[in-house]
Amino acid sequence: MKQLIYTFPEDAATSTGALFWSAPKRFPRPLQFSASDLGHLNFVSSASILRAETFGIPIPDWGKNPRKMAEAVDRVIVPDFQPKKDVKIVTDEKATSLSTASIDDAAVINDLVIKLERCRANLSPVFRMKPIQFEKVRVSFVSLLSEFLL
Numbered sequence: 001m002k003q004l005i006y007t008f009p010e011d012a013a014t015s016t017g018a019l020f021w022s023a024p025k026r027f028p029r030p031l032q033f034s035a036s037d038l039g040h041l042n043f044v045s046s047a048s049i050l051r052a053e054t055f056g057i058p059i060p061d062w063g064k065n066p067r068k069m070a071e072a073v074d075r076v077i078v079p080d081f082q083p084k085k086d087v088k089i090v091t092d093e094k095a096t097s098l099s100t101a102s103i104d105d106a107a108v109i110n111d112l113v114i115k116l117e118r119c120r121a122n123l124s125p126v127f128r129m130k131p132i133q134f135e136k137v138r139v140s141f142v143s144l145l146s147e148f149l150l
Contacts, residue, residue, distance in 0.1 A: 001028050006083035020091075033078075035070040045069050054132055 010027045012020040021027040033040050045063065052059050062068035 001030050002081045003083060003087060004028065004089065005030070007087055007089050014091075035073045038066070041066060041070055041073065044073060050132060054130055056128070056130060 005028060008020050010021060014020055031040070035041055045066070049059055049063060051057075052063070062072055
């Protein structure tokens with residue numbers, strides 16, 4: 001998001017002179033993470049617990065204690081954002097939308113299978129990912145890995 005803001009500041013104009021950030025686009029405002037914000041902390045905690053359970057990683061006691069979680073999160077050093085120069089962000093919706101006729105399902109599936117096999121080669125032979133039940137949605141090995149690979 002910060003790269004997008006760097007590339008297209010709030011007052012950026014299109015090639016026709018219109019404001020880039022006009023309806024339906026709204027100028028994004030990045031949140032500054034704060035371990036003292038319970039919403040931020042709950043998000044990190046929930047995502048961490050889900051990931052740990054999926055990968056069979058034991059959850060430490062402090063992982064379920066908001067105060068101790070905040071202390072652990074505060075120790076994480078996140079480098080300041082450094083914008084990349086000359087980044088090309090495609091803004092033409094026609095150029096970024098794929099028509100269903102242009103998608104070769106077999107090629108997409110083959111590509112995913114190859115990527116999954118490469119990832120599997122790096123795993124321990126005894127590794128087993130545990131799907132997590134979400135109301136009526138099931139998160140599986142393939143859906144999780146495809147999110148990371150795409």
